[in-house]
Amino acid sequence: MRRAFIDSLLALAAHDDSIVLLTGDLGYTVVEPFVERHPDRFFNVGVAEQNMLGIATGLAQSGYTPFAYSIATFASMRGYEFIRNGPVLHELPVRIVGVGDGFDYGPNGPTHYPLEDIGLMRLQPGLDVIAPADPAQTRAAMDALATEPGPAYIKLGKGGGSVAGLDGRFRLGRAELIGSGEDVAILACGGMAGPAVEAAGLLAAEGVDATVAVIASVSPAPLEDLAELLGRVPLTIALEAHYVTGGLGSLACEVVAERGLDCRVIRHGVREVPRGESGSTLHLHRRHGLTARAVADSAVSVLNSSR
Amino acid sequence: MSLSIRRTVIEQSFRAGVGHIGSCLSIADVLAALYGGVLRGDSDDDPERDRFILSKGHAVLALYAALHEAGRLDTAELNTYCTDGTAVSGHPDHALGPIELSTGSLGQGLSVGAGVALGARLSGSPSRVFVLLSDAECNEGAVWEAAMFAAHHRLGNFVAIIDANGQQALGRTGDVLDMEPLPERWRAFGWDAHEVDGSDPDALAAQLDALDTAQHTDEPHVVVARTTFGRGVSYMESQVHWHYWPMSEELYAQAIGELDADGAAAGGR
Numbered sequence: 168m169r170r171a172f173i174d175s176l177l178a179l180a181a182h183d184d185s186i187v188l189l190t191g192d193l194g195y196t197v198v199e200p201f202v203e204r205h206p207d208r209f210f211n212v213g214v215a216e217q218n219m220l221g222i223a224t225g226l227a228q229s230g231y232t233p234f235a236y237s238i239a240t241f242a243s244m245r246g247y248e249f250i251r252n253g254p255v256l257h258e259l260p261v262r263i264v265g266v267g268d269g270f271d272y273g274p275n276g277p278t279h280y281p282l283e284d285i286g287l288m289r290l291q292p293g294l295d296v297i298a299p300a301d302p303a304q305t306r307a308a309m310d311a312l313a314t315e316p317g318p319a320y321i322k323l324g325k326g327g328g329s330v331a332g333l334d335g336r337f338r339l340g341r342a343e344l345i346g347s348g349e350d351v352a353i354l355a356c357g358g359m360a361g362p363a364v365e366a367a368g369l370l371a372a373e374g375v376d377a378t379v380a381v382i383a384s385v386s387p388a389p390l391e392d393l394a395e396l397l398g399r400v401p402l403t404i405a406l407e408a409h410y411v412t413g414g415l416g417s418l419a420c421e422v423v424a425e426r427g428l429d430c431r432v433i434r435h436g437v438r439e440v441p442r443g444e445s446g447s448t449l450h451l452h453r454r455h456g457l458t459a460r461a462v463a464d465s466a467v468s469v470l471n472s473s474r
Numbered sequence: 475m476s477l478s479i480r481r482t483v484i485e486q487s488f489r490a491g492v493g494h495i496g497s498c499l500s501i502a503d504v505l506a507a508l509y510g511g512v513l514r515g516d517s518d519d520d521p522e523r524d525r526f527i528l529s530k531g532h533a534v535l536a537l538y539a540a541l542h543e544a545g546r547l548d549t550a551e552l553n554t555y556c557t558d559g560t561a562v563s564g565h566p567d568h569a570l571g572p573i574e575l576s577t578g579s580l581g582q583g584l585s586v587g588a589g590v591a592l593g594a595r596l597s598g599s600p601s602r603v604f605v606l607l608s609d610a611e612c613n614e615g616a617v618w619e620a621a622m623f624a625a626h627h628r629l630g631n632f633v634a635i636i637d638a639n640g641q642q643a644l645g646r647t648g649d650v651l652d653m654e655p656l657p658e659r660w661r662a663f664g665w666d667a668h669e670v671d672g673s674d675p676d677a678l679a680a681q682l683d684a685l686d687t688a689q690h691t692d693e694p695h696v697v698v699a700r701t702t703f704g705r706g707v708s709y710m711e712s713q714v715h716w717h718y719w720p721m722s723e724e725l726y727a728q729a730i731g732e733l734d735a736d737g738a739a740a741g742g743r
Contacts, residue, residue, distance in 0.1 A: 207596070218619035220585070221582055221584070221589060221616070222589035222620075225585070228586070229593025231593055233589075248579055249585070252577075252582055
Protein backbone atom coordinates (compact mmCIF):
# COMPACT_ATOMS: atom_id res chain seq x y z
CA MET A 168 0.00 0.00 0.00
CA ARG A 169 2.74 2.42 1.02
CA ARG A 170 4.76 1.41 -2.01
CA ALA A 171 1.75 2.01 -4.25
CA PHE A 172 1.28 5.38 -2.59
CA ILE A 173 4.83 6.56 -3.10
CA ASP A 174 4.91 5.24 -6.68
CA SER A 175 1.71 7.15 -7.43
CA LEU A 176 3.05 10.25 -5.75
CA LEU A 177 6.22 10.09 -7.85
CA ALA A 178 4.18 9.68 -11.01
CA LEU A 179 2.02 12.69 -10.11
CA ALA A 180 4.98 14.80 -9.02
CA ALA A 181 6.71 14.18 -12.35
CA HIS A 182 4.03 16.29 -14.04
CA ASP A 183 2.95 18.51 -11.16
CA ASP A 184 5.52 20.86 -9.65
CA SER A 185 3.10 21.85 -6.91
CA ILE A 186 3.40 18.53 -5.09
CA VAL A 187 5.40 18.68 -1.86
CA LEU A 188 5.96 15.83 0.59
CA LEU A 189 6.11 16.55 4.32
CA THR A 190 6.70 13.95 6.98
CA GLY A 191 6.68 14.01 10.76
CA ASP A 192 9.90 12.00 10.80
CA LEU A 193 8.21 8.78 9.65
CA GLY A 194 8.28 6.77 6.45
CA TYR A 195 11.61 4.92 6.64
CA THR A 196 11.93 2.80 3.45
CA VAL A 197 8.86 4.56 2.02
CA VAL A 198 9.73 8.19 1.31
CA GLU A 199 13.28 7.68 0.03
CA PRO A 200 12.45 7.47 -3.71
CA PHE A 201 10.67 10.82 -3.48
CA VAL A 202 13.55 12.37 -1.52
CA GLU A 203 16.01 11.20 -4.18
CA ARG A 204 13.95 12.49 -7.07
CA HIS A 205 12.70 15.75 -5.52
CA PRO A 206 14.99 16.76 -2.64
CA ASP A 207 13.81 20.36 -2.93
CA ARG A 208 10.18 19.32 -2.48
CA PHE A 209 10.65 17.12 0.59
CA PHE A 210 10.56 18.40 4.17
CA ASN A 211 10.97 16.29 7.26
CA VAL A 212 9.44 18.69 9.76
CA GLY A 213 10.62 16.61 12.69
CA VAL A 214 8.41 15.04 15.33
CA ALA A 215 5.89 17.86 15.18
CA GLU A 216 2.58 16.92 13.58
CA GLN A 217 0.74 20.10 14.50
CA ASN A 218 3.36 22.20 12.79
CA MET A 219 3.41 19.82 9.82
CA LEU A 220 -0.28 20.52 9.26
CA GLY A 221 0.21 24.26 9.75
CA ILE A 222 3.08 24.29 7.27
CA ALA A 223 0.97 22.25 4.85
CA THR A 224 -1.83 24.79 5.17
CA GLY A 225 0.53 27.67 4.43
CA LEU A 226 2.08 25.86 1.47
CA ALA A 227 -1.38 25.11 0.08
CA GLN A 228 -2.27 28.77 0.48
CA SER A 229 0.80 29.52 -1.62
CA GLY A 230 -0.37 27.26 -4.43
CA TYR A 231 1.28 23.97 -3.46
CA THR A 232 -0.30 20.55 -2.94
CA PRO A 233 1.35 19.21 0.20
CA PHE A 234 1.14 15.57 1.30
CA ALA A 235 1.61 15.35 5.08
CA TYR A 236 2.69 11.87 6.11
CA SER A 237 2.67 10.16 9.50
CA ILE A 238 1.22 7.18 11.36
CA ALA A 239 -2.57 7.46 11.18
CA THR A 240 -3.10 8.13 14.88
CA PHE A 241 -0.62 11.02 14.90
CA ALA A 242 -1.59 12.38 11.48
CA SER A 243 -5.28 12.45 12.29
CA MET A 244 -5.42 13.34 15.97
CA ARG A 245 -2.41 15.27 17.22
CA GLY A 246 -3.15 18.17 14.92
CA TYR A 247 -6.88 17.71 14.48
CA GLU A 248 -7.72 21.34 15.14
CA PHE A 249 -5.05 22.42 12.65
CA ILE A 250 -6.87 20.29 10.06
CA ARG A 251 -10.20 21.80 11.03
CA ASN A 252 -9.10 25.43 11.04
CA GLY A 253 -6.61 25.04 8.20
CA PRO A 254 -7.35 23.01 5.07
CA VAL A 255 -10.99 22.32 5.93
CA LEU A 256 -11.96 25.87 6.85
CA HIS A 257 -9.91 27.38 4.02
CA GLU A 258 -10.78 24.65 1.45
CA LEU A 259 -7.16 23.91 0.61
CA PRO A 260 -5.70 20.86 -1.18
CA VAL A 261 -3.75 19.43 1.76
CA ARG A 262 -3.41 15.62 1.64
CA ILE A 263 -3.07 14.08 5.08
CA VAL A 264 -1.62 10.61 4.78
CA GLY A 265 -2.13 8.34 7.78
CA VAL A 266 -0.39 4.98 7.81
CA GLY A 267 -1.87 1.96 9.52
CA ASP A 268 -5.25 0.30 9.44
CA GLY A 269 -6.93 -0.45 12.81
CA PHE A 270 -4.58 -3.03 14.31
CA ASP A 271 -1.80 -2.98 11.69
CA TYR A 272 0.71 -1.84 14.30
CA GLY A 273 -0.18 -4.89 16.44
CA PRO A 274 2.73 -5.34 18.87
CA ASN A 275 3.28 -1.58 19.11
CA GLY A 276 0.26 -1.19 21.32
CA PRO A 277 -2.83 0.99 21.55
CA THR A 278 -1.16 4.37 20.95
CA HIS A 279 -0.61 3.16 17.38
CA TYR A 280 -4.10 1.82 16.63
CA PRO A 281 -6.21 4.32 14.68
CA LEU A 282 -9.67 3.18 15.74
CA GLU A 283 -11.48 6.50 15.49
CA ASP A 284 -9.74 8.40 12.69
CA ILE A 285 -12.36 7.59 10.06
CA GLY A 286 -15.09 8.87 12.35
CA LEU A 287 -13.17 12.01 13.27
CA MET A 288 -12.30 12.82 9.69
CA ARG A 289 -15.80 12.03 8.45
CA LEU A 290 -17.10 14.79 10.72
CA GLN A 291 -15.35 17.48 8.71
CA PRO A 292 -17.44 18.68 5.75
CA GLY A 293 -15.53 18.88 2.47
CA LEU A 294 -12.69 16.67 3.68
CA ASP A 295 -12.35 13.64 1.42
CA VAL A 296 -11.77 10.52 3.52
CA ILE A 297 -10.18 7.74 1.53
CA ALA A 298 -9.34 4.26 2.85
CA PRO A 299 -8.17 2.10 -0.06
CA ALA A 300 -8.38 -1.66 0.29
CA ASP A 301 -5.31 -2.72 -1.67
CA PRO A 302 -2.38 -1.35 -3.69
CA ALA A 303 -4.26 -1.18 -6.99
CA GLN A 304 -7.10 0.74 -5.38
CA THR A 305 -4.55 3.05 -3.73
CA ARG A 306 -3.18 3.95 -7.16
CA ALA A 307 -6.64 4.58 -8.54
CA ALA A 308 -7.55 6.73 -5.53
CA MET A 309 -4.38 8.79 -5.86
CA ASP A 310 -5.24 9.45 -9.49
CA ALA A 311 -8.80 10.43 -8.59
CA LEU A 312 -7.58 12.80 -5.89
CA ALA A 313 -5.13 14.54 -8.20
CA THR A 314 -7.77 16.98 -9.39
CA GLU A 315 -9.61 17.43 -6.10
CA PRO A 316 -9.47 21.12 -5.12
CA GLY A 317 -10.18 20.50 -1.43
CA PRO A 318 -8.45 18.59 1.37
CA ALA A 319 -8.22 14.83 1.80
CA TYR A 320 -7.32 12.27 4.44
CA ILE A 321 -5.83 9.10 3.00
CA LYS A 322 -5.55 6.08 5.25
CA LEU A 323 -2.97 3.56 4.10
CA GLY A 324 -3.00 0.09 5.59
CA LYS A 325 0.25 -1.79 5.92
CA GLY A 326 -0.95 -4.87 4.04
CA GLY A 327 0.07 -5.50 0.47
CA GLY A 328 -2.35 -8.16 -0.71
CA SER A 329 -4.98 -7.68 -3.41
CA VAL A 330 -8.68 -7.89 -2.70
CA ALA A 331 -10.23 -10.51 -4.99
CA GLY A 332 -12.79 -9.07 -7.34
CA LEU A 333 -11.99 -5.44 -6.65
CA ASP A 334 -9.66 -5.10 -9.63
CA GLY A 335 -8.36 -1.71 -8.52
CA ARG A 336 -11.69 0.03 -8.96
CA PHE A 337 -12.14 3.38 -7.23
CA ARG A 338 -14.49 6.29 -7.79
CA LEU A 339 -14.96 9.24 -5.47
CA GLY A 340 -18.39 9.10 -3.85
CA ARG A 341 -19.09 5.57 -5.02
CA ALA A 342 -19.14 2.11 -3.47
CA GLU A 343 -17.33 -0.61 -5.38
CA LEU A 344 -19.42 -3.77 -5.27
CA ILE A 345 -18.15 -7.33 -5.30
CA GLY A 346 -20.88 -9.90 -5.93
CA SER A 347 -24.60 -9.24 -6.08
CA GLY A 348 -26.14 -11.33 -3.33
CA GLU A 349 -29.41 -10.12 -1.84
CA ASP A 350 -29.35 -11.81 1.56
CA VAL A 351 -26.76 -9.60 3.20
CA ALA A 352 -24.51 -6.68 2.33
CA ILE A 353 -21.09 -6.52 3.94
CA LEU A 354 -19.55 -3.06 4.08
CA ALA A 355 -15.82 -2.63 4.51
CA CYS A 356 -12.90 -0.40 3.68
CA GLY A 357 -9.13 -0.57 4.07
CA GLY A 358 -7.76 -3.77 5.53
CA MET A 359 -11.19 -5.21 6.29
CA ALA A 360 -12.18 -5.50 2.64
CA GLY A 361 -10.23 -8.75 2.31
CA PRO A 362 -11.93 -10.46 5.28
CA ALA A 363 -15.29 -9.15 4.00
CA VAL A 364 -14.81 -10.89 0.66
CA GLU A 365 -13.68 -14.01 2.49
CA ALA A 366 -16.81 -13.87 4.65
CA ALA A 367 -18.95 -13.67 1.52
CA GLY A 368 -17.25 -16.87 0.36
CA LEU A 369 -17.99 -18.63 3.64
CA LEU A 370 -21.61 -17.51 3.46
CA ALA A 371 -21.99 -18.71 -0.11
CA ALA A 372 -20.95 -22.17 1.04
CA GLU A 373 -23.80 -21.98 3.56
CA GLY A 374 -26.34 -20.85 1.01
CA VAL A 375 -26.34 -17.17 1.95
CA ASP A 376 -25.80 -14.72 -0.90
CA ALA A 377 -23.79 -11.65 -0.02
CA THR A 378 -22.74 -8.42 -1.71
CA VAL A 379 -19.53 -6.85 -0.52
CA ALA A 380 -19.41 -3.06 -0.80
CA VAL A 381 -15.88 -1.70 -0.61
CA ILE A 382 -16.31 1.86 0.56
CA ALA A 383 -12.87 3.34 0.09
CA SER A 384 -14.48 6.71 -0.57
CA VAL A 385 -15.83 7.16 2.94
CA SER A 386 -16.23 10.88 2.20
CA PRO A 387 -17.72 11.90 -0.10
CA ALA A 388 -19.94 9.04 1.01
CA PRO A 389 -21.57 6.83 -1.62
CA LEU A 390 -25.05 7.73 -0.39
CA GLU A 391 -26.94 6.75 -3.51
CA ASP A 392 -25.09 3.45 -3.91
CA LEU A 393 -25.72 2.63 -0.27
CA ALA A 394 -29.39 3.57 -0.45
CA GLU A 395 -29.81 1.35 -3.48
CA LEU A 396 -27.92 -1.56 -1.90
CA LEU A 397 -29.48 -1.32 1.54
CA GLY A 398 -32.88 -0.97 -0.08
CA ARG A 399 -32.70 -4.49 -1.44
CA VAL A 400 -31.11 -6.49 1.39
CA PRO A 401 -32.65 -7.26 4.78
CA LEU A 402 -29.33 -7.12 6.60
CA THR A 403 -26.05 -5.28 6.35
CA ILE A 404 -22.93 -5.83 8.37
CA ALA A 405 -20.29 -3.13 8.59
CA LEU A 406 -16.98 -4.85 9.22
CA GLU A 407 -14.44 -2.36 10.45
CA ALA A 408 -11.18 -2.26 12.36
CA HIS A 409 -12.49 0.90 13.97
CA TYR A 410 -14.70 1.75 16.91
CA VAL A 411 -18.32 1.05 16.06
CA THR A 412 -19.19 4.73 16.45
CA GLY A 413 -18.48 7.07 13.57
CA GLY A 414 -17.30 4.68 10.89
CA LEU A 415 -19.00 2.70 8.13
CA GLY A 416 -21.56 1.19 10.50
CA SER A 417 -22.65 4.65 11.55
CA LEU A 418 -22.76 5.69 7.90
CA ALA A 419 -25.03 2.73 7.11
CA CYS A 420 -27.31 3.64 10.03
CA GLU A 421 -27.56 7.20 8.75
CA VAL A 422 -28.56 6.03 5.27
CA VAL A 423 -31.07 3.47 6.54
CA ALA A 424 -32.66 5.93 8.97
CA GLU A 425 -32.75 8.95 6.67
CA ARG A 426 -34.08 6.99 3.70
CA GLY A 427 -36.51 4.97 5.82
CA LEU A 428 -35.11 1.67 4.56
CA ASP A 429 -36.08 -1.72 5.93
CA CYS A 430 -32.62 -3.05 6.58
CA ARG A 431 -31.06 -4.14 9.83
CA VAL A 432 -27.55 -2.82 10.47
CA ILE A 433 -24.96 -4.73 12.48
CA ARG A 434 -21.91 -2.69 13.40
CA HIS A 435 -19.20 -5.31 13.53
CA GLY A 436 -16.27 -3.31 14.88
CA VAL A 437 -14.27 -2.57 17.99
CA ARG A 438 -16.36 -1.95 21.09
CA GLU A 439 -13.79 -1.39 23.80
CA VAL A 440 -10.49 0.40 24.29
CA PRO A 441 -7.81 -2.18 23.52
CA ARG A 442 -5.88 -1.72 26.74
CA GLY A 443 -3.66 -4.30 28.37
CA GLU A 444 -3.53 -6.59 25.38
CA SER A 445 -1.41 -6.22 22.29
CA GLY A 446 -0.04 -8.84 19.92
CA SER A 447 -0.03 -9.62 16.24
CA THR A 448 -2.58 -7.99 13.97
CA LEU A 449 -4.15 -11.40 13.44
CA HIS A 450 -4.40 -11.98 17.17
CA LEU A 451 -6.08 -8.61 17.68
CA HIS A 452 -8.47 -9.16 14.81
CA ARG A 453 -9.54 -12.44 16.41
CA ARG A 454 -9.73 -10.87 19.83
CA HIS A 455 -12.10 -8.18 18.52
CA GLY A 456 -14.10 -10.43 16.22
CA LEU A 457 -12.73 -8.91 13.02
CA THR A 458 -12.56 -12.16 11.06
CA ALA A 459 -14.41 -13.60 8.10
CA ARG A 460 -15.68 -16.44 10.25
CA ALA A 461 -17.09 -14.10 12.89
CA VAL A 462 -18.87 -12.00 10.26
CA ALA A 463 -20.32 -15.06 8.53
CA ASP A 464 -21.52 -16.48 11.84
CA SER A 465 -23.08 -13.17 12.76
CA ALA A 466 -24.89 -12.95 9.43
CA VAL A 467 -26.24 -16.50 9.64
CA SER A 468 -27.33 -16.01 13.23
CA VAL A 469 -29.23 -12.80 12.52
CA LEU A 470 -30.83 -14.13 9.34
CA ASN A 471 -31.95 -17.34 11.10
CA SER A 472 -33.41 -15.47 14.04
CA SER A 473 -35.48 -13.25 11.78
CA ARG A 474 -36.82 -16.06 9.61
CA MET B 475 -2.98 56.18 12.29
CA SER B 476 -2.75 54.78 15.85
CA LEU B 477 -5.28 57.22 17.23
CA SER B 478 -7.74 56.55 14.43
CA ILE B 479 -7.40 52.82 15.02
CA ARG B 480 -8.02 53.30 18.74
CA ARG B 481 -11.02 55.51 18.10
CA THR B 482 -12.54 52.96 15.70
CA VAL B 483 -11.92 50.20 18.24
CA ILE B 484 -13.73 52.15 20.95
CA GLU B 485 -16.61 53.21 18.70
CA GLN B 486 -17.21 49.80 17.15
CA SER B 487 -16.83 47.80 20.34
CA PHE B 488 -19.29 50.14 22.08
CA ARG B 489 -21.76 49.94 19.21
CA ALA B 490 -21.50 46.15 19.10
CA GLY B 491 -21.42 45.78 22.87
CA VAL B 492 -18.44 43.44 22.81
CA GLY B 493 -15.13 43.06 24.62
CA HIS B 494 -11.49 42.23 23.81
CA ILE B 495 -10.96 46.00 23.82
CA GLY B 496 -7.74 45.96 25.84
CA SER B 497 -6.08 43.52 23.44
CA CYS B 498 -7.09 45.66 20.47
CA LEU B 499 -5.73 48.86 21.99
CA SER B 500 -2.51 47.05 22.81
CA ILE B 501 -1.72 46.35 19.12
CA ALA B 502 -2.98 49.62 17.62
CA ASP B 503 0.55 51.01 17.26
CA VAL B 504 1.91 47.78 15.76
CA LEU B 505 -0.83 47.80 13.14
CA ALA B 506 -0.29 51.49 12.48
CA ALA B 507 3.35 50.69 11.68
CA LEU B 508 2.48 47.72 9.46
CA TYR B 509 -0.38 49.30 7.53
CA GLY B 510 1.22 52.74 7.62
CA GLY B 511 4.01 51.67 5.28
CA VAL B 512 5.88 48.52 6.31
CA LEU B 513 3.68 46.04 4.42
CA ARG B 514 4.30 45.99 0.68
CA GLY B 515 1.46 45.55 -1.79
CA ASP B 516 -1.98 46.87 -1.00
CA SER B 517 -4.13 44.68 -3.20
CA ASP B 518 -5.73 41.51 -1.84
CA ASP B 519 -4.96 39.56 -5.00
CA ASP B 520 -1.39 40.72 -5.68
CA PRO B 521 0.53 37.40 -5.46
CA GLU B 522 3.69 39.24 -4.43
CA ARG B 523 2.10 41.20 -1.60
CA ASP B 524 3.42 40.84 1.93
CA ARG B 525 1.17 38.64 4.04
CA PHE B 526 -0.03 39.66 7.48
CA ILE B 527 -1.53 37.03 9.78
CA LEU B 528 -3.17 38.09 13.02
CA SER B 529 -2.58 34.97 15.04
CA LYS B 530 -4.08 36.59 18.16
CA GLY B 531 -7.39 36.67 16.34
CA HIS B 532 -9.40 38.05 19.26
CA ALA B 533 -7.92 41.49 18.57
CA VAL B 534 -9.31 41.56 15.04
CA LEU B 535 -11.26 44.77 15.56
CA ALA B 536 -7.97 46.67 15.60
CA LEU B 537 -7.10 44.99 12.29
CA TYR B 538 -10.43 46.05 10.76
CA ALA B 539 -9.69 49.57 11.93
CA ALA B 540 -6.21 49.49 10.36
CA LEU B 541 -7.58 48.04 7.11
CA HIS B 542 -10.18 50.80 7.12
CA GLU B 543 -7.46 53.41 7.56
CA ALA B 544 -5.48 51.79 4.74
CA GLY B 545 -8.51 51.93 2.45
CA ARG B 546 -8.90 48.16 2.26
CA LEU B 547 -12.16 47.90 4.25
CA ASP B 548 -14.90 50.38 3.56
CA THR B 549 -16.96 52.11 6.23
CA ALA B 550 -20.18 50.30 5.37
CA GLU B 551 -18.43 46.94 5.85
CA LEU B 552 -16.71 48.09 9.03
CA ASN B 553 -20.09 49.08 10.44
CA THR B 554 -21.33 45.50 10.13
CA TYR B 555 -18.82 44.41 12.80
CA CYS B 556 -20.43 41.69 14.92
CA THR B 557 -23.85 42.09 13.31
CA ASP B 558 -25.93 39.22 11.93
CA GLY B 559 -24.68 37.72 8.69
CA THR B 560 -21.38 39.55 8.42
CA ALA B 561 -17.89 38.21 7.76
CA VAL B 562 -16.61 41.16 9.81
CA SER B 563 -16.76 38.96 12.87
CA GLY B 564 -15.18 38.74 16.30
CA HIS B 565 -12.28 36.69 14.95
CA PRO B 566 -10.71 36.99 11.49
CA ASP B 567 -12.59 35.29 8.65
CA HIS B 568 -10.74 34.79 5.37
CA ALA B 569 -14.02 35.24 3.50
CA LEU B 570 -13.23 38.93 3.94
CA GLY B 571 -10.80 39.91 1.17
CA PRO B 572 -7.90 41.44 3.08
CA ILE B 573 -7.93 38.75 5.80
CA GLU B 574 -5.20 36.23 4.95
CA LEU B 575 -6.09 33.54 7.47
CA SER B 576 -9.04 32.69 9.68
CA THR B 577 -7.67 32.59 13.20
CA GLY B 578 -9.01 32.55 16.73
CA SER B 579 -7.49 29.36 18.08
CA LEU B 580 -4.21 30.59 19.49
CA GLY B 581 -0.94 29.00 18.40
CA GLN B 582 -1.80 28.21 14.79
CA GLY B 583 -0.86 31.36 12.89
CA LEU B 584 2.90 30.96 13.18
CA SER B 585 2.88 27.46 11.63
CA VAL B 586 0.69 28.52 8.73
CA GLY B 587 2.74 31.68 8.27
CA ALA B 588 5.93 29.61 8.14
CA GLY B 589 4.31 27.47 5.44
CA VAL B 590 3.43 30.57 3.43
CA ALA B 591 6.97 31.92 3.87
CA LEU B 592 8.39 28.58 2.72
CA GLY B 593 6.02 28.61 -0.25
CA ALA B 594 7.21 32.11 -1.19
CA ARG B 595 10.79 30.93 -1.08
CA LEU B 596 10.07 27.80 -3.14
CA SER B 597 8.39 29.84 -5.83
CA GLY B 598 10.90 32.68 -5.77
CA SER B 599 8.34 35.24 -4.64
CA PRO B 600 9.53 38.40 -2.87
CA SER B 601 6.58 38.15 -0.46
CA ARG B 602 7.35 38.46 3.21
CA VAL B 603 5.16 37.08 5.95
CA PHE B 604 4.40 38.92 9.19
CA VAL B 605 2.62 37.15 12.04
CA LEU B 606 1.41 38.98 15.13
CA LEU B 607 1.16 36.82 18.24
CA SER B 608 0.32 37.63 21.81
CA ASP B 609 2.82 36.95 24.56
CA ALA B 610 0.47 34.49 26.25
CA GLU B 611 -0.05 32.78 22.91
CA CYS B 612 3.55 31.64 23.31
CA ASN B 613 2.19 29.30 26.02
CA GLU B 614 1.09 27.10 23.11
CA GLY B 615 3.62 24.40 22.28
CA ALA B 616 2.78 24.61 18.59
CA VAL B 617 4.28 28.12 18.52
CA TRP B 618 7.64 26.62 19.36
CA GLU B 619 7.27 23.81 16.82
CA ALA B 620 6.85 26.52 14.19
CA ALA B 621 9.71 28.56 15.68
CA MET B 622 12.07 25.59 15.36
CA PHE B 623 10.95 24.90 11.80
CA ALA B 624 11.38 28.50 10.64
CA ALA B 625 14.84 28.75 12.16
CA HIS B 626 15.97 25.38 10.81
CA HIS B 627 14.86 26.32 7.31
CA ARG B 628 16.30 29.83 7.71
CA LEU B 629 13.13 31.60 6.63
CA GLY B 630 14.56 35.09 6.46
CA ASN B 631 11.37 36.37 4.82
CA PHE B 632 9.44 35.53 7.97
CA VAL B 633 8.76 38.00 10.80
CA ALA B 634 7.00 37.31 14.09
CA ILE B 635 5.86 40.23 16.18
CA ILE B 636 5.03 39.55 19.82
CA ASP B 637 2.47 41.82 21.43
CA ALA B 638 4.11 41.70 24.84
CA ASN B 639 1.48 43.45 26.93
CA GLY B 640 2.06 41.23 29.95
CA GLN B 641 -1.60 40.34 30.36
CA GLN B 642 -3.71 37.34 29.56
CA ALA B 643 -7.33 36.40 30.07
CA LEU B 644 -7.15 35.58 33.76
CA GLY B 645 -4.13 37.52 34.98
CA ARG B 646 -0.65 38.78 34.36
CA THR B 647 1.44 36.57 32.11
CA GLY B 648 4.23 36.62 34.67
CA ASP B 649 1.85 35.11 37.21
CA VAL B 650 0.02 32.67 34.92
CA LEU B 651 2.92 31.17 32.98
CA ASP B 652 6.04 33.26 32.82
CA MET B 653 7.44 33.44 29.26
CA GLU B 654 10.23 35.91 29.98
CA PRO B 655 12.79 36.68 28.91
CA LEU B 656 11.06 36.53 25.52
CA PRO B 657 13.88 37.83 23.28
CA GLU B 658 16.35 35.38 24.80
CA ARG B 659 13.95 32.48 24.37
CA TRP B 660 13.45 33.26 20.69
CA ARG B 661 17.16 33.81 20.24
CA ALA B 662 17.79 30.39 21.77
CA PHE B 663 15.47 28.95 19.13
CA GLY B 664 17.64 30.44 16.39
CA TRP B 665 15.79 33.65 15.67
CA ASP B 666 17.10 37.15 15.04
CA ALA B 667 15.41 38.80 18.04
CA HIS B 668 14.75 42.47 18.71
CA GLU B 669 12.92 44.39 21.37
CA VAL B 670 11.15 47.67 20.75
CA ASP B 671 8.78 50.12 22.41
CA GLY B 672 5.48 48.79 21.09
CA SER B 673 3.69 52.07 21.77
CA ASP B 674 5.84 53.97 19.28
CA PRO B 675 4.71 53.36 15.68
CA ASP B 676 7.77 55.14 14.28
CA ALA B 677 10.18 53.03 16.30
CA LEU B 678 8.23 49.89 15.33
CA ALA B 679 8.30 50.80 11.64
CA ALA B 680 12.01 51.63 11.80
CA GLN B 681 12.76 48.28 13.45
CA LEU B 682 10.62 46.31 11.00
CA ASP B 683 12.11 48.11 8.01
CA ALA B 684 15.63 47.46 9.32
CA LEU B 685 15.16 43.67 9.27
CA ASP B 686 17.03 41.93 6.48
CA THR B 687 14.01 40.22 4.99
CA ALA B 688 15.19 40.31 1.39
CA GLN B 689 17.77 37.65 2.10
CA HIS B 690 15.85 34.41 1.92
CA THR B 691 18.57 32.37 3.56
CA ASP B 692 18.89 34.36 6.76
CA GLU B 693 17.41 33.76 10.19
CA PRO B 694 13.72 34.43 10.78
CA HIS B 695 13.07 37.63 12.71
CA VAL B 696 11.13 38.34 15.86
CA VAL B 697 10.28 41.74 17.23
CA VAL B 698 9.13 41.73 20.83
CA ALA B 699 6.91 44.80 21.04
CA ARG B 700 6.63 46.00 24.63
CA THR B 701 3.05 47.22 24.69
CA THR B 702 0.50 48.32 27.24
CA PHE B 703 -2.76 46.45 27.49
CA GLY B 704 -5.64 48.91 26.99
CA ARG B 705 -3.27 51.72 25.99
CA GLY B 706 -4.90 55.10 25.34
CA VAL B 707 -7.85 54.66 27.71
CA SER B 708 -6.71 55.34 31.27
CA TYR B 709 -9.13 53.08 33.09
CA MET B 710 -8.33 50.13 30.84
CA GLU B 711 -4.56 50.28 30.93
CA SER B 712 -3.15 47.11 32.48
CA GLN B 713 -6.58 46.18 33.88
CA VAL B 714 -7.17 42.50 33.25
CA HIS B 715 -10.97 42.63 33.22
CA TRP B 716 -10.87 44.67 30.03
CA HIS B 717 -9.92 41.46 28.24
CA TYR B 718 -13.62 40.63 28.15
CA TRP B 719 -15.71 43.55 29.39
CA PRO B 720 -17.74 45.80 27.10
CA MET B 721 -18.10 49.53 27.96
CA SER B 722 -20.96 51.32 29.65
CA GLU B 723 -22.19 54.60 28.14
CA GLU B 724 -20.30 56.71 30.70
CA LEU B 725 -17.06 54.82 30.20
CA TYR B 726 -17.47 55.05 26.45
CA ALA B 727 -17.81 58.83 26.68
CA GLN B 728 -14.73 58.99 28.89
CA ALA B 729 -12.71 56.84 26.47
CA ILE B 730 -13.65 58.97 23.48
CA GLY B 731 -12.85 62.11 25.49
CA GLU B 732 -9.40 60.81 26.35
CA LEU B 733 -8.64 59.84 22.76
CA ASP B 734 -9.84 63.25 21.56
CA ALA B 735 -7.55 64.92 24.09
CA ASP B 736 -4.64 62.76 22.89
CA GLY B 737 -5.46 63.76 19.34
CA ALA B 738 -5.51 67.46 20.24
CA ALA B 739 -2.22 67.09 22.12
CA ALA B 740 -0.65 65.41 19.09
CA GLY B 741 -1.81 68.25 16.90
CA GLY B 742 -4.61 66.33 15.29
CA ARG B 743 -2.20 63.72 14.02
